[in-house]
Amino acid sequence: MTEKSTKAVAAKTAAHKPEAGAEAAAPASSRAMRAAKRRDAIVEAAMEEFIARGFAATRLDDIAKRAGVAKGTIYLHFKDKESMFEELVRTVIVPVVAKLNALPPPTGSVRDLVEAFAGNFLKEVIGTRRGDLVRLIVAEGPRFPAVADFYYREVVSRGVAGMRALIELGIARGEIRDKDLARYPQILVAPAMIAVIWQSLFARHAPLDAQDMLRVHLDLIFGERRTT
Amino acid sequence: MTEKSTKAVAAKTAAHKPEAGAEAAAPASSRAMRAAKRRDAIVEAAMEEFIARGFAATRLDDIAKRAGVAKGTIYLHFKDKESMFEELVRTVIVPVVAKLNALPPPTGSVRDLVEAFAGNFLKEVIGTRRGDLVRLIVAEGPRFPAVADFYYREVVSRGVAGMRALIELGIARGEIRDKDLARYPQILVAPAMIAVIWQSLFARHAPLDAQDMLRVHLDLIFGERRTT
Amino acid sequence: MTEKSTKAVAAKTAAHKPEAGAEAAAPASSRAMRAAKRRDAIVEAAMEEFIARGFAATRLDDIAKRAGVAKGTIYLHFKDKESMFEELVRTVIVPVVAKLNALPPPTGSVRDLVEAFAGNFLKEVIGTRRGDLVRLIVAEGPRFPAVADFYYREVVSRGVAGMRALIELGIARGEIRDKDLARYPQILVAPAMIAVIWQSLFARHAPLDAQDMLRVHLDLIFGERRTT
Amino acid sequence: MTEKSTKAVAAKTAAHKPEAGAEAAAPASSRAMRAAKRRDAIVEAAMEEFIARGFAATRLDDIAKRAGVAKGTIYLHFKDKESMFEELVRTVIVPVVAKLNALPPPTGSVRDLVEAFAGNFLKEVIGTRRGDLVRLIVAEGPRFPAVADFYYREVVSRGVAGMRALIELGIARGEIRDKDLARYPQILVAPAMIAVIWQSLFARHAPLDAQDMLRVHLDLIFGERRTT
DNA sequence: TATGAATGAGGTTTCATTCAT
C-alpha cells in the first residue's frame, strides 16, 4: 500500500519532466498513457490466466495480482468479467489481423509464399501463447458466441479467403494440380491447426515436429521438391 | 469411487444373467439395474452439461436435475465433480475404443478402407455429441492432465498407429506415392478434426460440407478418382 | 423408545441364560438375542465414536460401520441421533450406578474406605474409556440438558451424598478434623476429576501419577499416614 | 491469516498515535481501526457461539449474524473454521497469560496470596464466559491438539509452575505442612476447576458456593484460620 | 483515478433420515 503510493507519487513527479524518456509525453497524455499501460498490463495478465485456467475458473483476484493493480481497477477498464474476456480476445487478435492485412505482394512462387506463411505461423503461433489463445477460443467459443463470431469474422473468414486466393493463384500457375482444393482452403491449414492443438495437449507424450509435418503436407499439395 | 463404478458395472453385467436364483436374483438385479440406470442417466446428463458449459461453469445441481436424481445421489457414484468429469470421459470413450479395436480386416483397396473410416467418422462424430466431446477434451485437457493422458493413450495413439499402418499399406500397394506421409498420419486426419471443430464453432456462419472436403483431401493423397 | 428399551432389557436378561447352545438358542429368543447383541454393538460403537469426535462430528455411517450393521438398523433401535446419544449415556452409566449402590458396608476406617474407592476409580475410570465418557458429558452437557440432568441425578448427586456420609462418619470418628469438609464433598473428589481430565488432554505433555496424587490429597484430609 | 491478524493488531496499536500526519493517518487508521473492530466483533461472536454449541455444531452463518458482518468477511480474517477456532482461543487466552505474568510481588503471607488469587479466579473465571472457555477447551481439546497444546503451554504449565513456587514458599515459611503437596500443585487448583465445571453443568440443580468451598479447601491446606 | 475491504449469492459437499426391497 505504502509502496504503491510511493510509486504513484514518483510517476506523477516524473510526469512533470516530459522530456525525460521515450514514452514520457505531455502531462495530459501522461495520465492517458499510464491508464493505457495499466490496461495493457491487465490484458496481458488476463490472457495468461484465461489460457491457464479457462474463463470460468479464472479469478479476477489473480488477474489483478499478476497485473499489479487492485481488483477494483479492473472495473475502471472493463464492465465485467465477460466483457473483459471478449475485449481481451479482440485486443490480442487485432494486431494479428493487421499483419495478415499487410500481406507481402505475391512475388515468387506460390509454394514459397505458403512456405513463408507457414514458417511465420510456426514461429509465432505453434507452441506459443498465441497458439494457446486459439485453443482458448475453441474451448470457450460455444459459451461466447460474440467471441466466436468475432474470431470467425476477423481471422477465420479472412484467412480462408486469403488461402483460397493463394490456391487459385497456384492452380492458375500450374503449381497446384487439384482444382477442388480451392473449395476447401481449410485443408491447407488443417495440419497447422492440428499442430497447435497437439502442442497444447500431447507434446508431453509425443513431441511433434511441426515444421517437418508442414513440409510433408505441402509436398502433398505442390508435389515433392526436387532439392532441399 | 472407482470401486463404486466397478460395482455398478458389475451389477449391470450381472443383470443380464438373472438366472442365479429364483427370488434373490430378480430383486437384487432390479436394484442393481436401477442403480446402473441412474448412473447412466447421470453420465448422460453430465455430458450434456459439461459440453454445453465446460467443466467449471457446470453446476452439479443442473446435472442432477437433468438426470432426474437428487444432488446427493451423484455422490453415491462419483467422489467429486472432478472425478465425475474424468470418469465421464472414460465411460463415454471406452465404447469408441472398443469399436476401433474391432477393425474390419483390411480387404479391398486402402482408399476404400480410409473412405469407409471417414464415412463412419462423418456419421458418428462430426456434428454429433461425440464431436462435441472431442472439443470438450481439447478445451479442458490442460486442466485435466489425466483426461488428456487417457485420451491420448486410448484414442489418439491408437488412432495414429492405425492410420500409420494403413498409410504404409497404401504405400506398399502403390496407392500412396508420398512415402513421408507415414511419418505424419496426423495429416490424414487433420481435416476431419478441423471439420469437428468447425461444426462446433462456425457452422452458423459458414456451413462446411465435411463429406466433400474429406473426399477432396483423399484425392490429394491417393490421387483423383477416375470415376465417382 | 421406552418400549424398545423394555424389549432390549428383556432380551438382555435372556442373554444371561445362554445354555441353549453357542448362540443358536430357541428360535424365539434367538431373534431377541440377536437384536440385543446388535443393540449392544451399536451402543459400543457409538460410544467409541462419540468419545472420539463429539456428538455433532460423529457420523451415523461410522457408527454403523463400526457396529457391523446397516445404517437403517440404527433406527430400529433408536429414534434419532440425539436419542441415541442420550440413551447411550444412560446405558453406559447404569451399571456404574448399580455398582455404587452395592456399597460395601462401612467396616474398617473411613480412610481405608475412601482409599478403596479411590483405587477403584483409578483402575476403572482414570485413563479409560469411562473416563473419556466423563469428559464427553462435560463437553456435551450444555447442549444435552437431559444428559446433564441424568448424570447429575444418577451419579453426581449420589456420589456427593455418599461422600458426604463418609466424611461425616470420618468426622464422627475423629479421622477428619475439618468439619466444614462435609459441606463440600466435591473437594474430596476434585483431584480425581482433575486426573480424569488431565489424562485426556495433557498426558502427552506431562504424565500425571494419579495414584500418588490421590494419596497426597488424602494425607491432606486425613493427616499423613504413619506407615506406608 | 496470521499476517492479517498481525496487520490488524499493528493498525490498532498505531491508532493510538494519530499524530503521524494530518490527513493521511486519520483515514488510514480509521480503516484499520474499523477492520480491527470487525475482527474483535467476530472473535466475540465466535466465542459466544462456540461456547454455546461447540465447534462442530456452530454455524459460521450465526457467527456472522451475531458479529454483524457478512459471511464472507469472516474469511478476510480467518482461513477457515478450524483456524478461526484455534486463533480465537489464542486471542482470548493471551490477555489471561499477560495477567498471570504480571504477578504481584510475593509480599504478605502465602495464604493471602493464594486467597487473592482465588478471589480473582472466582470473580473473573468461575461462572463467566472465561470459565465456559475452559470447559470448551476440555470439550474440544482432543479434536484440536493444537488448542490443547497451546493451552497447556501457555496456561496450564505456567499455572502449575506458579502454584508450585507458591507452595514451596509456603512450605519454607511453615505455612504449609504437607511437603508432598509441592509435587502436585494440581491439588491446589482442583476445587477451582471443579467449580468452573460445576457452574456450567449443575448450577441449575444445585448451586455451589464456590467462594466458601475454596475457603474450606484452603483451610485444609493451610490450617483453619483463627479469625475470619 | 485507484484501492481493497466488504458483501452475499451461489457453488460444492456432507450426512441424518426415510423407505422400497
Place this chain on the structure above:
DNA sequence: TATGAATGAAACCTCATTCAT
C-alpha cells in the same frame, strides 16, 4: 427385521462486484 440407495436440507467456502476512502 435388516438393508443401504436415495434424498435434500443445510453447512462451508469462493469470488464477482460494489463503494467508501
